[in-house]
Amino acid sequence: MAVLQTPERERTVGGLPEAAHRPPRRKTPYQAAARGFIAPGVLMVAVLLYLPLLWTTFLSFTEYNGLGDPEWVGLDNYVEMFDDPSFVGSLLNTLLWVAGTLLIPVGVGLALALLTWNLPGGIWLRLPFLIPYAISGIGVGVIWSFILSANGALDQALAMIGIADPPRWLVDAPLNTVVMIIAASWQGVGVNALLFTIGLQSIPKEPLEAARVDGATGVRLFGSILWPMLRPLTAVVVGLSIVASLKTFDIVLSMTKGGPGRASETLALTMYRETFVNSDYGLGSAIAVFLSVVTLVASVLYLRQQLSQKHEM
Amino acid sequence: MNSRRMVGAGIAALTAATLLLTGCSGTDGSSDEAGATTGTLDFYTDKAAWEPDFDELNAASEEQAEITLNTTGYSDAAQYDAFIKQSFRTQKSPGLFTWHTGDSLKQLVDEGLVAETTDLWTKAIDEGWATEGLRAEYTIDDKQYCVPMNIAYWVMYYNKNIFEEHGIEKPTTWEELDAAAGTLKDAGITPYYQTSTLFTFQWFQQLVAGTDPELYKGLSTGEVKYTDPEIVEIMDIWLDQHEKGWFSDAGSTVDPAVGLKQGDFAMINFGSFFNGSLDGAGMVSGEDYDMFVIPAVNADLGTTPVAVESGPLCVAENSKQKDLGLAYSEWWMSADAQTAWNAARGDVAFNPKATVNDPMLADLGTTVADGEHELFTRYFEATPTPILTVALEQFGAFNANPGDPMPFLEAIQAEADKYWADQE
Numbered sequence: 001m002a003v004l005q006t007p008e009r010e011r012t013v014g015g016l017p018e019a020a021h022r023p024p025r026r027k028t029p030y031q032a033a034a035r036g037f038i039a040p041g042v043l044m045v046a047v048l049l050y051l052p053l054l055w056t057t058f059l060s061f062t063e064y065n066g067l068g069d070p071e072w073v074g075l076d077n078y079v080e081m082f083d084d085p086s087f088v089g090s091l092l093n094t095l096l097w098v099a100g101t102l103l104i105p106v107g108v109g110l111a112l113a114l115l116t117w118n119l120p121g122g123i124w125l126r127l128p129f130l131i132p133y134a135i136s137g138i139g140v141g142v143i144w145s146f147i148l149s150a151n152g153a154l155d156q157a158l159a160m161i162g163i164a165d166p167p168r169w170l171v172d173a174p175l176n177t178v179v180m181i182i183a184a185s186w187q188g189v190g191v192n193a194l195l196f197t198i199g200l201q202s203i204p205k206e207p208l209e210a211a212r213v214d215g216a217t218g219v220r221l222f223g224s225i226l227w228p229m230l231r232p233l234t235a236v237v238v239g240l241s242i243v244a245s246l247k248t249f250d251i252v253l254s255m256t257k258g259g260p261g262r263a264s265e266t267l268a269l270t271m272y273r274e275t276f277v278n279s280d281y282g283l284g285s286a287i288a289v290f291l292s293v294v295t296l297v298a299s300v301l302y303l304r305q306q307l308s309q310k311h312e313m
Numbered sequence: 314m315n316s317r318r319m320v321g322a323g324i325a326a327l328t329a330a331t332l333l334l335t336g337c338s339g340t341d342g343s344s345d346e347a348g349a350t351t352g353t354l355d356f357y358t359d360k361a362a363w364e365p366d367f368d369e370l371n372a373a374s375e376e377q378a379e380i381t382l383n384t385t386g387y388s389d390a391a392q393y394d395a396f397i398k399q400s401f402r403t404q405k406s407p408g409l410f411t412w413h414t415g416d417s418l419k420q421l422v423d424e425g426l427v428a429e430t431t432d433l434w435t436k437a438i439d440e441g442w443a444t445e446g447l448r449a450e451y452t453i454d455d456k457q458y459c460v461p462m463n464i465a466y467w468v469m470y471y472n473k474n475i476f477e478e479h480g481i482e483k484p485t486t487w488e489e490l491d492a493a494a495g496t497l498k499d500a501g502i503t504p505y506y507q508t509s510t511l512f513t514f515q516w517f518q519q520l521v522a523g524t525d526p527e528l529y530k531g532l533s534t535g536e537v538k539y540t541d542p543e544i545v546e547i548m549d550i551w552l553d554q555h556e557k558g559w560f561s562d563a564g565s566t567v568d569p570a571v572g573l574k575q576g577d578f579a580m581i582n583f584g585s586f587f588n589g590s591l592d593g594a595g596m597v598s599g600e601d602y603d604m605f606v607i608p609a610v611n612a613d614l615g616t617t618p619v620a621v622e623s624g625p626l627c628v629a630e631n632s633k634q635k636d637l638g639l640a641y642s643e644w645w646m647s648a649d650a651q652t653a654w655n656a657a658r659g660d661v662a663f664n665p666k667a668t669v670n671d672p673m674l675a676d677l678g679t680t681v682a683d684g685e686h687e688l689f690t691r692y693f694e695a696t697p698t699p700i701l702t703v704a705l706e707q708f709g710a711f712n713a714n715p716g717d718p719m720p721f722l723e724a725i726q727a728e729a730d731k732y733w734a735d736q737e
Contacts, residue, residue: 066398067424150564171509171564171713260509260563261710276391278702279398279420 053292059285066279077286086262087287090270093177094246097266100181101188101245106237108185109192114222116193117200126197129190137187141254144183145170148255170256173263180264184251188244192237199233200226235306239299246295267291347633350640351379357400358411359393361386366658373653378644380637382409401426401629408634409641411462412627414450415694421627422453428628428635430642431457437646442664446688450623459625460642464663465584466681467515467620467691468604470591475502475579483605487523490608494559497579505554506572506581509563513708514701515582515620518692520547522618523610526689529618533695535733539704539726540719548711548718550610555715563712570594573602582607584622584691585661585677592659598673606680619681622691623663703728 060077062070081087112129116122132140147153148169158166169179203226211225227234249268252258258265258273265273267287275284356367364386374380387393394417400406401424412418412427421427434457437443447464451457469490476482476493479500484490494504507516522529524547531537537544554560561578570590573581581587588598596602609617626645628638644650651667654660661674665682669675681688689695696704707721 065420066395067401067420067426145566149566150562152566168564168713257510259706259709260713261706263710272391273702276395278699279394280699 056285056288059281060289062282064281066281070282073282077282078290080283081286081290086265087270089262090265090267093174093264094248094267096174096177097181097184097245097248098242100178101184101241102238104181104185105188105192106241108189109237110196110234112189112193113196113200114226117197122197126190126193129193131190132187133191135187137184137250138254140183140187141251144180144186144251145255148179148183171260176256176264180251180255183255184248188241192241195233195237196230199230203229231306235303239302239306242298242302243295246291246298267294348636349634350636352637353381353383354408354634354637354641356382356384356409357387357393357397357407358384359387359390360411361388363658366654369657370650370654373650374641374644377647377649378640380641380644382641401631404633406629406632408628408632408638410627410629412459412625413694414459414623414625415690416697418451418458418625418627419453422458426630427458428630428632428639429456429458430460430628430639433457433460433639433643433646436643440647441666442646442648442651444663444665444682447623447663450690450694451625459627460646461623461663462626462645463586463658464621464623464661465586466606466661466677466688467518467582467584467622468677469580469582469607470573470587470602470604471580472573472576473601473603475576483603484608485605486612487608487610494554494580495557498558502576503561503578504559504580505561506569506578507560507563507712508565508569509709509713511705511709512583513705513712514692516551517548517704517708518620519582519607520550520610522620522689523607523614525611526614526618526687529689529695533690533697535729535736539722539729544722545718547610548722551711552715552718555712560712563709568594570596585674588671588674589659598671604673604677606677606686616685616687618689619686620691621681621688622694697732699732700725700729 059070061072061074063073063076064070112126116125119125135143145152150168150171152169154169155166167175170176207225207229208221211221216224247268248266249272252264252266252269253272256264258269262270268291271284271287271291273284274280274287278284358364358367364384367382367384371381374382387396397407397410397412406426412421418427430451434443434448434451437460438445438448443461447461448457451459451461471483475497479496479502481493481496482489484493497504505516507513518529521532521544525543528537528543532539532544561572565572565577567577568590569581569583570587571594572578573591574594574596585604591602592598606617606619626642628635628642632638645654646664648664648666651662651664655662655667655669659671659674661678662669665678669678680686692704693701704725707724711718711721
């Protein structure tokens, strides 16, 4: 913008660059204006992101039921958290979610992209997989509850082919977590396929053609050319998938509420239970901090490993 | 644009963002004038489905008390509780809100957050608008807080057509109830409804209180342990009934009212507010469904225990609308208000002088007050929240996978031990 261009007389002083003459901390009206423009964003980030983070961390060291003042209890909430066998169960369920959503939505999404990206009209094969992405997690939960509940649509379909005593899909653990992962995959495959397709389409034609001329096809072509060249995108898809699965909440809440008992609870659901059902804001905050740290560490470790591999290439 | 205007624009942007973050609320038409006893009262409730009923009641409250409710309904109980707790820290603490009796109410009272209603209760008792038994539910340290929004008795609803088809009469003893369940099962009909989430406690509540009301009270005070032999014995009765196949599939997500209508099960133990759900499902009170007070397990009890729940209407102590809220509360307890409420909502009335339209609910009110029945506080309100949360989950797990009751009871007792240790 013309108005933001620095006039010539301000950029040089006596023919020398201005940095050599200007005191380092001198403020210009432009800097003041810039700070004014930046300040709303900084303020919002501070108030809406940093402040809640600090407040939650503080609460995790207190006993607080949402009324009165928090009472400092040190590490008690963290000790209680790890002492609780249900927390360990919840942690294992969450790990199952991480593994399951890497295996199915990412794996199937990649397979779908590979099988359709070069086909004429492949978009029409991928499109149906993308439609469920438009539904909210709760909506997916409601639809799949209808299918999987006792005597639901699936049980009735099985009864028609003579299977009268089907598994209790949403009652028995860990089957209930597995079927919920499948339900989440139904929603997630399409968008992963779309991302991988974009990745495949962005691969330069020359190395592909060179590989084909050298006789590489099928698995060989995928393993030696496509997969390495897809790595930057795979890093993003897998990274997002890990983060999303670690905070799995809505679909479990709508399908089993973490039950029966606490058999299908995930860490996010445990956090919700302690904070909003039990009004134990301290313990709920401790779980929130733990979940945040796990998510952060997992993301950083994964991305760092991926980036280091990229540099080695 | 010169530099001064640039700085001005930056400051304007900062100011706009600050206003956005701090929130600038305009007037909403409610009566915020301190001391006002007429006008529009902001009312918050976790019973979002009842909002049309509260709106319908406005005609009566405007005419009789010159107060109009401006109702905001929440459909998620946990979200609602968090909202109410946060509101006490703001200038917008509610002039009227629904809450829970028992441990939840005591938490608010301990912090001095709800307005005392002792005078309103004194007047209500003098006028014959409420019973002493109900007042006890609202008494903490000899003072009353809040007023009853509703009252519900936990009884057994049954599908009349199924009962008639199999020649079953309303059971009046535990043996007759068992016989009815046996007859139904033999005919290929599941006798009782059950679930694995939320409403998992009622059969435990019924079995324990129906065996020994003192044992039930002991659980709520910590004097009785969930792992005591008497409780284990009661759980074995429940397990035995499970093994006989008397309960519906715990994993079913069919609406219980629809389930009763289509004969998925013949009976369901629920609060008397269930009439509304059954009517909504297309059943006709007295024709398609009926109810009976569940007989005591122990025939030697002098009176038959009946679980009762009552949800309170409260006023925040620091609300700008405190006086308006209390004025509405006073009107709410009157016979006129409760008659109008009953016409709008259709429920059992806590006020004996109110007119109840549904003959079945009117009969129930008379039955439980006949001296042969003893009311006891529903498990949901009688049990401290952390223990309740675990108990609901464990009873749900027991319903889903019935077996040795001890692991379930031990899990509940572990939480109870922790809770009662914290209270010392």
